[in-house]
Amino acid sequence: MHVGSKGWYVEQLKSKGIRRLEGRKIERYKKYVLANLLEEKEE
Template sequence: MYIGTKGWFVSELKKIGVSYYEGRKIESYKASILANLLESKKN
């Protein structure tokens, strides 16, 4: 898996305990939304 791909963002978010966002699974979002979500959760 390459850094910055959708799958990478999903796995990084699951490592910190995020599986759902706004009632939907994180797999259903685009990579750009997941990137922003990961950045906000790390801060």
């Protein structure tokens, strides 16, 4: 898996215990949404 790919973001978020956002699985969201969520959680 390449760093910065959608799968990478999903993996990083799951390792932080985030599996759902607004009742939907994170796999259903576009990459830029996942990138913003990860950045928000790392602060």
